[in-house]
Amino acid sequence: MSPLNSGIPLKTEHSTKDRLYWNFLNMIPFLIGSIAIAKDSLKWVAVYIGIALFFFLIIEFRFVCTHCLYYIRGKGCVKCMMLPGVPKIFKARPGPHSPFERVVTVLGALPMFLFPVYWLIRDPLLLGAYIVSWALFFLTARRYECVRCINFECPMNCVPAGMKEEFEKKDGISENIEFPKKKFQAEGSSKCASLRVEHKFKDFLYWNFVTLTILFSAGLAIGISSTGWLLAYIFTVIFHFGILEQRFFCTYCLYFVRGEKCLRCMMNWGWPRHFKPIPCPPSKFDLAITSLGFIIIILFPLPWLLKTPFLLGAYLTSILIFLLTIWRYECARCIYFGCPFNRVPAEVRKEYEEKNRAE
Template identity: 80%
Template sequence: MSSPGIPLPLKTEHSAKDRLYWNFFNMIPFLIGSIAIARDSLKWVAVYIGIALFFFLVIEFRFACTHCLYYIRSKGCVKCMMLSGVPKIFKARPGPHSPFEKAVTVLGALPMFLFPIYWLVRDPLLLVAYIVSWTLFFLTARRYECVRCLNFECPMNRVPADVKKEFEKGDNLSGSFEISGKGILESCSGRCASLRVKHEFKDFLYWNFVTLVILFSAGLAIGISSTGWLLAYIFIIIFHFNILEQRFFCTHCPYYVEGGKRLRCMMNWGWPRHFKPIPYPPGKFDLVITTLGFIIMIFFPLPYLLKIPSLLGAYFVSIVLFLLTIWRSECPRCIYFCCPFNRVPVEVRKEYEGEN
């Protein structure tokens, strides 16, 4: 059975879901920057949009994308997760980037990232949201896309060297990995190879960073109005994750038994294991209690968030990103098959259970 280090099958094609997800993710920091600039001048918003379009459609397109296999293989219009449907106005250039092309790409990106800073520093909340949104974008891309991307010339590419060689030889690793789960079925060493049988500490760091974005938005809104209710909110969070969820949901999870007396899962790494594992699926009562806990935790800060629209927007957007990312990138690989959100195909579940 596979370990956390085994790579996912390479993605030879991007689906419509990929394009919608990544362009939505990419639009968030631009929207934040535009909101900050628009408070001063709509003309400068137009300039900001022009700078971004010039970078993506000219500089990046010419000096970076032309070396990408997704660009090279596309006919007529580009088919990739970010610029799908854009006409191929530049000649494809197979092979590595030159130092000049790398320098131009970096220099072209700097104005796009730095342009809104002048307006963002006037509003610390928007500045923090801008930095966090870009950080989340790059962390998520590096974690889930760069490990199976065919753009081997990209400096962020993380596909192992041996996998690259196998792909270039025409090995079966070139099978397309779709979020629907087909990629798991087409993996190079059996249908179960892409399942995540263990979590690592870096998984915990990533997912708790994403979760803290949600909780920080809510906590800040509550704290501005009342320190007492902020303490109550913190108590609700700790009680839900450490007691309620652990007892009624986590005890049924295969990851729960990892790590002895301390949990070793991507959400609760290092927390004490208060309850004994329960080796059967959660019942309706377990799911109802867990759901009620989440509902209370999500809706508790709303009265305070409604007073601060910027924090309300950050709260809901971060929840949407959390759910979309975990649904498309973790649920198709998770061995907690009894979870109502699990998306591992039935035949893969049966094969895994037969081998374990």
């Protein structure tokens, strides 16, 4: 099997969905920090909000955004995924950042990140959630946006040098600047410019990190009340993902059908294949059994979560982040066409299947 012969498009503009998704993800750590501070004083919450706004609207705006192509190309207002509609109060400055600008940006960011720590260390649960939420934000941004962002001056930018040169030659006129080298074909596109024909270990690490944020909040809520029920929950999760899902859902997946003795997908890496692959779409019965298993897994911890509102909020937010992220960035390029959530266009599926039959 080989990936489709197409490159990945650079994101030359952001949609409303991009802005909603990334501002939602960005608001989570600020909300957690505000909750920790609010337990002591609402006045300090106002100070925290002021520090954050000063950083984003003054320091970052002046010393970072003015060098960004999204800022430079905007007319009147900013049109990026993080600060949509904000007036351009500073003059655009094409070119690299100066050492002074980098230092000021770092010094301006530190108070924003560190300010709530004094209150967070009083509540280890909130501190952990704060760290995890920021880690999730930066990991997701680097994984899905930094590989196609035209802000080449950003230190997190991961666009290959060849793509940058091609974009600069065309002066950013093209909406889809493509780079056909194979090693970039399965990275970074939510518009299915390429299919992800195989997963890597880093995919497994990322998606299991996201999944663990869900399971940890549920397990913690149960474990506070009962060790016995926690063990029952752990057994149910292992049985579902290791046996039930593998038999009634994974066996139909093209990632599973391949000849490895162990699974090599983004959710199950190194797990033994207990069942033979079935190279056809899953039946309604298979999907019903799989759905029932997921419903049980999701609803099982609710009686305990309802006793702890913070853990309930963390649980529901983690599920929402998981679903939004996988829907935006994976379902549009996944080769498991039998999955009911698959969003790969029909013409791309057809082309992929024809190439595989030819090979």
